[in-house]
Amino acid sequence: MDLFRSMQVFVATVQAGSMSAAASGLGLSPAMVGQHIAALETRLGTRLLNRTTRRQSLTDFGTGYAEQCRDILERVAVTDQDAQASQTQARGQLRITAPTTFGAQALVPSLRRYREIAPEVSLDLTLSDRNIDLVDEGFDLAFRLGSLPDSRLIVRSLASYRMMIAAAPDYLKRLGTPRHPLELASHEAVGFTPSARSPWRLSRGDEVVEVMPRRSITVNHGQAVRTAACAGLGVVMQPALLLAEHVRAGQLVQLFADWQLQERPMSLLYHRDRRMTQALRSFIAFAVDEFGAVDKIRAT
Structure with missing residues (x-):
């Protein structure tokens, strides 16, 4: 799966509090959200979320990784904004x-x-x-x-x-x-x-x-x-x-x-x-x- 997209899905899940809530906001199915997070965990070799039938919580590693993902996504967004701004008048x-x-x-x-x-x-x-x-x-x-x-x-x-x-x-x-x-x-x-x-x-x-x-x-x-x-x-x-x-x-x-x-x-x-x-x-x-x-x- 696309790493950048999986990071977006993971951050959205953390912010929304659940995969189902994130899925609704992203226009994806809960199963697809789960696949993105599973792909990240496989890539990293560690769990990001502790999941039960009723609730989810970040692991210690997941907490730090979520912050890094937010920073990366913000930097990309800012770069896009700067590129657009450079083409427009101040x-x-x-x-x-x-x-x-x-x-x-x-x-x-x-x-x-x-x-x-x-x-x-x-x-x-x-x-x-x-x-x-x-x-x-x-x-x-x-x-x-x-x-x-x-x-x-x-x-x-x-x-x-x-x-x-x-x-x-x-x-x-x-x-x-x-x-x-x-x-x-x-x-x-x-x-x-x-x-x-x-x-x-x-x-x-x-x-x-x-x-x-x-x-x-x-x-x-x-x-x-x-x-x-x-x-x-x-x-x-x-x-x-x-x-x-x-x-x-x-x-x-x-x-x-x-x-x-x-x-x-x-x-x-x-x-x-x-x-x-x-x-x-x-x-x-x-x-x-x-x-x-x-x-x-x-x-x-």
Whole structure:
């Protein structure tokens, strides 16, 4: 008998609770159901079901085998769904969460290109610096900055967030331009509240420096941090992606361009569930292309 069909019949029998009930649901005779299960038992060399005239129960081996059969049948079903989905246009809704500053300054401006790729997909984007629980709060995908704790999600590593140190021309005119990172210890800085207590780490060749500037002000909003720095309230260290526009406009001056600054890892997180929709698949491909894949996928 066909092994795959026999596995389907066996799982249906376990779920239905009896061969007769399974037979009714499958459109087979009870005798044919029994033949499929007998064929499996002969193939495996052990019993799967303990059967009496009134009831049936799984053997110890049958319990484990039933789980394996369910997994195999699910994988085949998902593969079929994926094959069908690959032939259709991405559509539906995606719920996405991203850090506030990254989302507003980098992700949102890039979404026009995704809309050209997948015009039938609607996006519900939530910007928050809180680590939203995708599973419990019903999100499909999340961008995350920094190291990640263990979770129930698949993690796709993206290009790290490169950092930049800068200050307003007015600030540098008043307090002088630091020539070495250690001089930052005597300078005022504008800090982002979640990371305000962390030292700034710079390296150049074999030289590594960690320095803690004096925080003149800390703010819990990334845009406000940049506004304060442009107003001359202090030196700032933020992602280069976010400061570059202000540097080009002359509002800020980049410092220590020849030093390597610490980087913040950036990741894309999504459900471990293997039932990936075409919409989710298309957005993951877009995000990896847009924000630089590290070619690394892991499950946590």
